[in-house]
Amino acid sequence: MRFTDFTPFDLVLLAQGLGVNVALFLVTSLLGLVIGIGWAIVRYYHVPVLSELVAFVSELLKNSPVLVQLFLVFFGLPGLLHIRVTPVMAAAITLSANTAAFTYVIAVSAIESIGRDQIEAARVFGLSRWQVLRHVVLPQAAAFAVGPLVALLVNQLQVTSLISVIGVVDLTKIGNILNMRTLKPFIVWTAVGLLYYLASKLVAWLGSRFEKRLRAHSAWRGL
Amino acid sequence: MRLDLSVLLPHLGFLAQGAFLTAQACALALVGSVIMGAFVAIARTSSSARLQRTSLIYVDIFRNVPFIVQLFFFYYGLPEIGISIDAFTTGVIALSMAGGAYASDVIRAGILAIDQGIIEAAEVSGLSRRVIFTRIVLPIALRTSVRPLGSVLINMILTSSILSTITLNELTGSAQIVVSQTYRPFEVYVVLLVVYAILTYLVSLAIALLHRRLNRDMREAVA
Numbered sequence: 001m002r003f004t005d006f007t008p009f010d011l012v013l014l015a016q017g018l019g020v021n022v023a024l025f026l027v028t029s030l031l032g033l034v035i036g037i038g039w040a041i042v043r044y045y046h047v048p049v050l051s052e053l054v055a056f057v058s059e060l061l062k063n064s065p066v067l068v069q070l071f072l073v074f075f076g077l078p079g080l081l082h083i084r085v086t087p088v089m090a091a092a093i094t095l096s097a098n099t100a101a102f103t104y105v106i107a108v109s110a111i112e113s114i115g116r117d118q119i120e121a122a123r124v125f126g127l128s129r130w131q132v133l134r135h136v137v138l139p140q141a142a143a144f145a146v147g148p149l150v151a152l153l154v155n156q157l158q159v160t161s162l163i164s165v166i167g168v169v170d171l172t173k174i175g176n177i178l179n180m181r182t183l184k185p186f187i188v189w190t191a192v193g194l195l196y197y198l199a200s201k202l203v204a205w206l207g208s209r210f211e212k213r214l215r216a217h218s219a220w221r222g223l
Numbered sequence: 224m225r226l227d228l229s230v231l232l233p234h235l236g237f238l239a240q241g242a243f244l245t246a247q248a249c250a251l252a253l254v255g256s257v258i259m260g261a262f263v264a265i266a267r268t269s270s271s272a273r274l275q276r277t278s279l280i281y282v283d284i285f286r287n288v289p290f291i292v293q294l295f296f297f298y299y300g301l302p303e304i305g306i307s308i309d310a311f312t313t314g315v316i317a318l319s320m321a322g323g324a325y326a327s328d329v330i331r332a333g334i335l336a337i338d339q340g341i342i343e344a345a346e347v348s349g350l351s352r353r354v355i356f357t358r359i360v361l362p363i364a365l366r367t368s369v370r371p372l373g374s375v376l377i378n379m380i381l382t383s384s385i386l387s388t389i390t391l392n393e394l395t396g397s398a399q400i401v402v403s404q405t406y407r408p409f410e411v412y413v414v415l416l417v418v419y420a421i422l423t424y425l426v427s428l429a430i431a432l433l434h435r436r437l438n439r440d441m442r443e444a445v446a
Contacts, residue, residue, distance in 0.1 A: 066381075067384045071399075075409075185303055186304075193296065
């Protein structure tokens with residue numbers, strides 16, 4: 001009996017792998033968005049020391065390879081702090097931090113895209129700083145940032161493929177396993193690539209639909 | 224919890240070799256991706272609908288499939304069809320293909336930004352279409368897209384860390400070897416992170432200088 005042929009179960013394996021990627025993508029994107037926006041708000045309020053620290057960390061995370069960040073968390077942290085870090089935990093920490101760094105930059109430029117005069121006018125009307133942030137800055141910044149954010153998320157979905165290197169059994173790892181067993185790299189990697197492609201396209205499509213809704217108020221309605 | 228960077232001192236030479244290999248791969252891949260990107264940009268701005276569609280498919284695929292999957296596709300797939308090349312060449316080819324997809328967008332934008340009057344003037348002067356393209360359109364397009372091409376290069380430096388997964392001992396790969404010899408993962412990877420950040424920072428400085436130098440006669444146009 002030969003074990004090198006494809007079996008129907010391989011499809012289940014591929015789907016499972018994709019599920020791991022998508023689940024991790026959803027969790028880390030959500031965490032990253034929240035953390036990144038938090039960092040941007042720290043900067044918005046000019047919190048001393050903290051805002052400089054945030055800018056530095058985000059710069060460092062943006063300008064170093066995700067793979068090295070993964071290695072640092074997965075191999076480095078346990079050695080330094082004497083804690084156990086599972087591959088999934090390391091992947092979640094790294095990807096969230098990475099998404100946060102990029103979200104921070106997008107959120108900062110979105111906030112800066114709103115004219116000072118608007119904020120001053122709102123303050124003159126007696127709105128508190130929190131109300132200005134909530135009712136004036138946030139809605140406009142969201143409409144400005146949604147395009148870059150969608151592009152970022154599509155990119156981050158692809159970055160999740162790197163977690164296979166530290167041993168998370170995701171789609172790429174499944175591809176590796178199937179490749180080793182069947183020795184048919186073209187079919188295996190084409191299938192894996194296709195699944196990633198479809199997932200990316202889905203994210204991009206959902207993003208563009210969401211963007212259209214957010215911008216509906218400023219869209220040209222015709223005469 | 225202790226951080227002792229002196230354990231790295233004996234391995235600095237080895238790491239420098241890895242950094243040199245990274246630089247080599249990125250330099251070759253930069254040339255490859257600019258050539259690739261220029262051809263694809265030509266196809267995407269051509270009047271032939273079929274060329275436009277084909278080039279769009281290429282860009283779409285290489286931007287929406289994770290680099291590590293592309294890399295494995297080339298690394299495991301090419302030998303199966305009888306092309307046996309070493310890891311370095313495979314890595315450079317994969318980086319060039321992926322970088323080419325991004326570079327083509329940049330160069331395309333550069334081409335589309337060219338004033339139609341310049342092309343009409345060249346046509347009136349009786350220049351052939353090939354001469355117009357190689358002597359007028361491409362130099363202007365490349366010159367204005369130096370800065371975005373620089374971000375493609377920076378991305379490429381970060382992406383090149385993934386080449387360590389196909390047994391290529393570039394900067395990340397040699398760092399992994401140093402870790403296995405010193406058992407100090409945290410120190411090694413922190414240094415690696417900072418080295419990558421400094422590397423990309425220096426590259427971005429150089430790009431800004433080059434951009435200013437190339438566009439010195441049209442400062443107000445490109446700022």
